[in-house]
Amino acid sequence: MCLAVPGKVLDVEDRDGTRMATVDFGGVVKEVCLEYLPDLKPGEYAIVHVGFALQRLDEESARRTLELFETLGMLQEEFGDPWEAAEATGNERPAQDGLAGEVTR
Amino acid sequence: MKYIDEFQDPELARRLLDEIRATVTRPWALMEVCGGQTHTIIRHGIDQLLPPEVELIHGPGCPVCVTPLEVIDKALEIASRPGVIFCSFGDMLRVPGTGRDLFQVRGQGGDVRVVYSPLDALRIAEQNPDREVVFFGIGFETTAPPNAMTVYQARKLGIRNFSLLVSHVRVPPAIEAIMNSPDCRVQGFLAAGHVCSVMGTEEYPELAERHRVPIVVTGFEPLDILEGVRRTVLQLERGEHTVENAYPRAVLPEGNPAARAMLDDVFEVTDRAWRGIGVIPDSGWRLSERYREYDAEQRFSVEGIDTREPAECRSGEVLQGLLKPHECEAFGTTCTPRSPLGATMVSSEGACAAYYLYRRLDLGTPSPKSPSVKSTALEGSSVV
Ligand code: SF4
Helix, strand or coil: CCCCEEEEEEEEEEECCEEEEEEEECCEEEEEECCCCCCCCCCCEEEEECCEEEEEECHHHHHHHHHHHHHCCHHHHHHCCHHHHHHHCCCCCCCCCCCCCCEEC | CCCHHHCCCHHHHHHHHHHHHHHCCCCEEEEEEEHHHHHHHHHCCHHHHCCCCEEEEEEEECHHHHCCHHHHHHHHHHHHCCCEEEEECHHHCCCCCCCCCHHHHHHCCCEEEECCCHHHHHHHHHHCCCCEEEEEEEECCCCHHHHHHHHHHHHHCCCCCEEEEEEEECHHHHHHHHHHCCCCCCCEEEEEHHHHHHHCCCCHHHHHHHHCCCEEEECCCHHHHHHHHHHHHHHHHHCCCCEEECCCCCCCCCCCHHHHHHHHHHEEEEEEEECCCEEEEEEEEEECHHHHHHEHHHHCCCCCCCCCCCCCCCHHHHHCCCCCHHHCCCECCCECCCCCCCHHHHCCCCHHHHHHHCCCCCCCCCCCCHHHHHHHHHHCCCCC
């Protein structure tokens, strides 16, 4: 949860008065709230934490961080299925949550 | 140099290490505040690559670990109530309360859902108007603004079946508490970069001055950590104690003003208990008067819960940097990630888990238990 991951803004729209974007985290695409960085534009990079863009980032640093996270399996930790992870620590498999909310390309 | 090849830029890592080696003339103890940094350090063996004079002490910066048992028990109680949908970040599932965890509550029929963002929880509330949706709002200054925005949105959209169980904590008062402890050995801080990307660096100069301690804002990649160490050691060797920003690509002096304004609106500063440490004055946030109706503790009466910490767990000392995880008697024997006794073992960002997962088994505490510790721990290791 502590992990803040850099992502690339794909598109931006106003949804019910809230500034939202779709953001690409090295292949995983998620909805991200831009209320704290309202002038972020498609093509730009930002550090995203729990679905909120918190600070701009240049492309080079973003790319390097993403590559590193991927090598270390940290993206899986952040975006993977937490029930599965919990299950791996010892209990029987829980039913799937309907809350995926993510598109993997 | 066993681990250095994993660095993104091994050549640069070598140069930074050489510089640190050339600078250091005597022992220094630095604390990395953030659990994310602890993991980078252990994962890459940075503490072993550094010259022996530089000791890294692991700080309390893991939100999952420091959430007090009492709050976990309140979460478990609320999540067990009929009609409640309890939403949480995934890493809270396994944190033991008194006798059980959220994962087990779900097994017993509780509607516990894992969300990636607090806004997902708000969406669930919108879609389930006849249910009470509670979001477990934990975390440091990085996580508090998203949660604040969610409460703000709930009010704006008139969503009434949503509330927040709040246990937010703030870093600067924790640094203060660590420096004030009579056992404190910390001589310099690697401050948590993502906390500063929200809060900026303005809270630190006064702290650095008063305690005469260098504070270097540091990122999370291995090279960031090495650079943070290099700058802190340089200051210490020169007898300086200023605030430096070694993570300028993500941290501006003023942080994120929009996020800070939202924090000021939705939350107010309060004393908070830290698991294993106790109450630290002004170290947390609770919902401000204007938003108090969204406080889950008010909405569900959850008083009088009998909380019991396992007596053998020493995570309080681990969190304050007084004890290394492998020095705990239970480490790797009665306490493992599969059956954790304390939060520092269960959380993926906890220091005990980091030591367990990334080989810190051969560090060998010279205790009679060593052989068994070693063999148990090796199974769980991903690096050995
Ligand atoms: S090893 Fe387990 S029992 Fe010991 S301090 Fe860490 S979490 Fe607590």
